[in-house]
Amino acid sequence: MEDYVVAEFKQVDDHELGLFAIFDGHLSHDIPDYLRSHLFVNILKEPDFWTKTESAVRRAYHMTDTTILEKAGDLGRGGSTAVTAILIDCQKLVVANVGDSRAVICKNGVAKQLSVDHEPSKERTDIEDRGGFVSRFPGDVPRVDGQLAVARAFGDKSLKEHLSSEPDVASEVIDEDTEFIILASDGIWKVMTNQEAVDCIKNVNDAKLAAKHITEEALARNSSDDISCIVVMLH
Template sequence: MVCHSCIGPVLLQIGYIGRTSRSRAQLSFATKNLITAKSPEYLWNSSLTSIRKMMVDTSADSTKGSASNLLPEKDEDGCYSSGGSKSQDGKLSYGYSSFKGKRASMEDFYDVKISEMDGTTVCLFGIFDGHGGPRAAEFLKKNLFDSLVKHPDFLSNTRLALSQTYQQIDKDFLDSEDTSRDDGSTASTAVLVGNHLYVANVGDSRTVISKAGKAIPLSEDQKPNRDDERTRIENAGGVVMWAGTWRVGGVLAMSRAFGNRMLKPFVVAEPEIQDHVLNEDCELLVLASDGLWDVVPNEDAVALAINEEEPMAAARKLTDTAFTRGSADNITCIVVKFNHEKSEVSHP
């Protein structure tokens, strides 16, 4: 996420240092064969639902479990990781790839969790792209999905649960941070409850679905020059101005984000949500930070991902492509492939 702190009346504490000399050999080193191992799992206990939920979590290292998983691979300086797994019912598989790229620091985070709640398979995928530091994005990775599934209406009213949880997590992050800091983060999440897909977005990370070979965006980048966003910001007393691109207060090049204390209430964390029922035309999802979307159009991303048999290979192909096309940002993506042949699609 690119954000300049030297422009406008409000200053964000951002330590981005562009670096253009990163060798492509570093990416090649990072994409050697992964190690197959038993998947990490852990147990969640929710006092609200009293449901035992076995979770597959990319952030864990190893615990008891029977589902196969690919451990994340990291290169020697920790700037690259990738991996993947599949749901136990075989209905989907996923892969992820995260690369520091030409940036001096890594501020992208991602999360994947798969559980069963009340007999319904629940899959959660998230991309969190930090700006002004990594702490907001890391906070989302650690807390957003945990809080979401504990919402009392998560299964019965997923849209409401997403909206309320996003805004509560934003408040929790601001309450937990030193008031002198102004970290922020996007969030683009795909939540699959049975065969019902919910995509919630804050900021300019993006989720795209391939449906019968056609790339369809399931989120719209929230930019200050969007007519509806400009109106919302100005009605709240904020200003949208040109400073190389359109920015809130001359500072932030997106109109919604977690954190960004100094730009509240103009920059909000209320998500825009789309929901769809999956059918056999739905082939795959691509979730990614803007390090990918800055240089790879939606159609290209879908075409590249479809051509790879495994979603992990597809995710790595996408990060590699974005890097070779000149992306100057961190690059993180998740590819989810749906396998409609494994079992019949059941309606909730």
């Protein structure tokens, strides 16, 4: 399933915003495509976006997922993971995610993960409390109700009673030690650690070239999943 990507800078209310995201869909292209077109629009519409950014992001995630479920007749089955990063005036970074796409920041050459991998095995209790189960078959990863390999996602109406769309949200101050940010889908992280991804581009100064370098390294390590990568250089 193809990943959908956002990477843009825009001026909003005298602020410069960097908007970056990867939406990794399953069973359908329609939901990640919808997220690419609507999630940031919904986030920026929140009235307290500038004053309480983290809570605004949470509300927009919830509202967007509610709309996706209401539009299930048009958008079809399936769903999507998401990792979003909002860079505000190159001073503050707000990251949110559902699923297993990841955001990693590099400061002084050291990788720090800002997102949370929402794996069914880690959230088994919550899934079971909602009436679901986590399968673990030989040779396979844990799955919600024997189907989905992530515990949180947009959409997936047939699993929604047992699945969460609650994002983890984190903020980071951008200072002179901050070098770059990596957003990537799980096809990267299945074959590379956070630090390995950082190390393989530490001498690359061009963002597009850096993202290409990480992608090629993952392919060289025989990653068989969809691979999408965004690198944002901060100095």
